Every structure is written in C-alpha cells, then in structure tokens.
Amino acid sequence: MKIIETHELTKEFNGLVAVDKVTFSVERGEIFGFLGPNGAGKTTTIKMLTTLLLPTSGTAYISGFDVVREAAQVRRRIGLVPQRIVLEGDLTARENLLFHGMLYGLSRRDIEAKIPELLELVGLKERADSKVRTFSGGMKRRLELVKVLLHEPEVIFLDEPTVGLDPQTRRKIWEYIQILNRERGVTIFLTTHYMEEADYLCNRICIIDHGKILDIDTPQRLKDKIGEGDIIEMEVSGKGEKFAQALEKECGCQIKKMEENRITITARRGEYALKEIFFLADKLGVEVTSISVREPTLEDVFIHYTGRGIREELVPGSGMMKYLTRRLKQ
C-alpha cells in the first residue's frame, strides 16, 4: 500500500483554485518533494493531507485511511512541521516534547525516556531545559523535527523546512532530514521553493505551479527531459539574431531562449562548443560580452515548463537576471 495516495485532490477558495485536481502517490521510505513558487498550492495540499483543511473535491489517503472520513486514524499516523514554527516559546524544549507526546496519548514516563535520545539526535541535549524562546531559528527547526518523531509517525510532512535559514543551517537541516529518513525509516513529504533543496534531498519531485502538477519524476530524469548537454548563457552586442541562427546551423546548438542580446542555448559538450561560439562570433563581427557554461538545474526544468523562474515573483522582472549574474560571478 502506498503511504500517500491522492486522486484529483482539489481546493477552491471562493472561486480561486489553489490546488487543481492533483493526483500523485508516495512510496513508503521515500523523500518526496513538492517544488513550486510561492502561491503554487503547496501549503494548501499539505493542509488537506494533514486534515487541517477540507478538500473541495477529490480524495486523499494516508496509509490507506481517508483524510476526511478517517481523520482520527490519519492524525495518529502523521507528523507535521508547518511552515511557521509552532513551538511554545515560553516552555522549555523538554516541556514542548512532553506536551506533544501527551497529545498522542503517551505516558509521561515513556516520553521522558525518549527525550534524551531525540535531543541528542539533533544536538540539543544541553538545551533541554532552556526556554524555546531563547533558541535560534535553526535550533527551533531541529527541535520540531524530533518533536514529531515522538509519536513515531509513518510519514512526516515538512512545509518549507529551511525557509529563512542561512545556508549553513540549511545544510544542517538537510542532514537531519536525511538521518530521519535513513535511520528511522520515516517517509518524508516536503515542500520547497528552493530547487537546490529539492535536488539534494528528494528521491522524487513533483513540480507544481498554480495548483497544477507539471511533472513528477526523479531530479535527474527531470533535468534530462529538457534536452541533453550543458546550458550556455551569453550576452552579445550587435546582430544577436543572426548570430543565434548561425549557432544553431553551424554548431549544432539548440536555442532555448532569446531576449534581445541575451541568448540561452544547450550544447552537447559545453566546453568544446565554446571554441566554436567564439570562432563564429569573430566571423560575424559579434562581441560576446559575457558567457557561462553550466549543467542544467531544476530551475531550468521549471523555466522549461512555465517560461519563468521559480523565484521570479520575489523581485518582479529582475529575478532571472539576478540569478544569471550570480551564476556568472561564481
């Protein structure tokens, strides 16, 4: 039996379709990721799967139990780490764990027995009796991760687990998520709008935008789908169009995108293609002002499906450019 199974799961908010006929399934033991920009419907999906929100239509099963009709059974089998931290800041780490365990009917003694081991797992043993208010963002995340382990759920839902954390802390959280998955055998369903995160952690990724699933596959196969080889991005001055046509004809490159004098192409072996590109540029009297070669990322996959970047809407209009310039600088 699949641990999560949905069929045409849909949620409407006063006419706005936040999640649109979503059908997917998750295997036991997987790390499965929902990747999509803000407002894609990730949180809404998690809320329906965790019984916090009634679906408008469609069905969802957790471990074979219907999330609407058998909510109590579902609740016993899941753990949720929401997008916003939901620890009680005025209670200590120990008290938070105690309360959580008690909510799931565990006895105080059983909980107390588990606490040291769990805190050890995420390096918080020394802080057991400090108020959670005094914890850093990363520490709170870590505490939340082990908190949901207390009642031994079959699947843990992580909604944007590293949002707002610095890169170093993010790495740490990634490690802990992998430990939970590997050593505890917990299935993980996570959502994110960081493609590096999805790429690094997930066995399979579901790309979602405007409530609709665009594709579900392993990160590698998703990247392979958009064409073989490397991605070359360049900026040229003068006769861009003609240059691009020549590239396609003479170098066997594929044009992915053309914006005035910015050209994105894919080439089978990027390093070798460079030589030909510069040769051709010389011949046509075109100046290449900047150029970069890289392997395709999930961002490219997302652009392939939607024509825009995942984080574009954060800085309207300039997201893609920022992303490219950062790439060039690296």
Place this chain on the structure above:
Amino acid sequence: MSFLRELYVVFWKEMLLWINNPMLPVVRALVFPMMWIVIFGSAFGGEVNHIPLAVVLSDTSELSIEYLNALNIGTTLDIKNTNLATAQKMLKNRKVYGILYIPEDFSKKLAAGEKVSVVLSLDETTPQISSAIVAHVTSATQSFSKNIALAENRVVVEKNTLFGRGIEYLDYLAPGVVMMTILFSALFSGGLNLIIDREFGTLTMLMVSPVSRDAIILGKIFAGVLQSITSGVVALAVAMLMGVHLKSGAAGFLLMVLLMFIAGFGFIGMSTAIGTRISELEQLMVVMMVLLMPMWFLSGGFYPIESMPDWMRPLAIVNPMTYATDAARSIMIRGIIWETLALDLVVITTFAVAMFLIGSYSFKKTLGGVK
C-alpha cells in the same frame, strides 16, 4: 485516549504556560481596573436621583402629612408610604434603600414644644445613596420646621445603619474591581490567547493531533476560567489588605469564588466568541474600548446606577456586569442573604450558560478542517 485525559492535556499545557509566568497575567488583569480607580474613582460625582425610600407614618396627623410633603419635594427620593412590616420586607428585598420611621407622638410632641426623633434606617451598601438620603431628609426636615414656623428645628433625624459599620467608597468599589479583574483576565485568557494561538500557529499543534476537537475547546475554556478566578481572588485579597471587609467570612469567600466561577465562564465564553471573530491585536484594543469599558462604567461599579441619567439606565439593566458586580457587593457588604442575591445569580448564570455555548460553538466553527 479517554476524553478526560485529552481534556487534561490541553488544560495542562495552558496552565503550564500561565504558571511559567504567574505574575504577568494577574498583574495585567489588575492593572487596568486599579488604574481606573485612581483616575476616575475619586473624580466621579453624579447626582443621585429617584432613590426609593419607605416612610412609615405611625402618626397620621396633619403635621406628619405636611412633613411627608416636605420630603416629597424634588426628584431625589421616591417616597413609598407604607407600614413597618412591609417596609422592612422591602428593605430586605432591596425595593427601598432605607426606612424613615415617624413615631406616633410626632405631632403631639411638636405641639407641646418638645424635641421629636424620626428614625432613618439605611442600607449603606451604596454609600453615595445613603449619604444622598441623609442629606435630603436633613434639608427637608429643616424646611419643614421653617414652614410650620417653628423657632428652632426640633425634629431630630436619628441614623440607624443596617449592616453595622460605616461603609466607605472603597468598600463600594472593591466588588466591582474584583469583577472587572475577572472580565479583563477573561479577555486575555480567552480572546487574546486565541488570537495569539492562531497568529503563532500553536493551535495547529493541537489540530493535527488526534485529540478530539471538543477536548481542545473545553480544555482551553476551563484553563481560562481557572486563570480568571485566580486573578479575581488576587484582586479580592488586595482589596482586603487595603481594609475592605468581607461579610460572612469563609462562607462569603466561598460564595465569592463560586460567583467568580460563574462569571468567569460567561466572560471567557464571550471573549472566546470575540476572539474567533477578530484576527488582530489592534482590533482587540477596540473591543476593549467599546465593549469592556462601557461594561464597567455602566455596571454601577464606580457609582450607583441611580446616578445615571434615565436614558442610560436601560444599558445598565442589560449589562451582565451590573448583576455580577451587584452580587459581589451584596455578598461582601450584606453577607449571604439569598433573597437579595437570587435575581443576580439567576441572570449571571443564564448569561454564563449562553456565553459558554456561543463561545464554544463559534470556536468549533472557526477551527475548520476535518471534524
């Protein structure tokens, strides 16, 4: 897991949070009422009007009738001319605030040029009212003497207080402050708590757990009621340290706690219902200004309802705080007299049951998700 255990877990966490920082919530609930006492308590001073007073005319001579007419001048008193037994019953049932007894030998003694005493028995629960009665009776007596052309005033008003000692403004104010503390504490423990829970998502923790929805609601409400009672008891203790007396000792105290419990349920229910309707702290401040402040000012907590203009009185009559304050004042000053408490207790209990139902219903509705 049994329902009671679920209820206990929810309750336990709320109380743990509260106990972690016990001074803050109590002080928070006390600060506003105390501050207002200082600011307004001494500044208030409305005219008291239409005070019911029983007059017992043992002597029905012309002179006594004339005295009665002198008393009847103005709007301060509503004179009820009756016999002694009825008057005493009325005083006990609080239909009147006092009895003026005019002796049989009233006109005989006056005619003989002797001094005569009229006896004024007062319910001093409301000091502003009893002093207004005394002032009016005294001046009416003087003008009566002048009217019948006596050289000197030979009618002596003898005062007789019903509850033993002189009641001061603080005694009058304290019961209202206790109830206001409950009301404020309920606003914090019910409405504010709910808004914060939603704002910080801590409610989600409960919602994804298998704990039943009813246990979540009841656990939070019970915790809120216990927190409110605690604040109320602290307010009562502070008042007693400042010299306020509590009639009927331990029994009176227990009855006060029972009253706080009932009122607490009503106010927690009310503030929970409010908390489910609003989502921002600023809005809660508005609620405080437009609902809580009038609830106190129009409760007779500061100054008797009798001092309000007529158009305002209906507001006091529909205000649950009026009954809670009045019941508390009755217990603290008069002691346990069921006849005087009955109406208050019935009204406040009805209010509590209704608000508890409304509060838990609207809470359940806003929880959303799968039941």
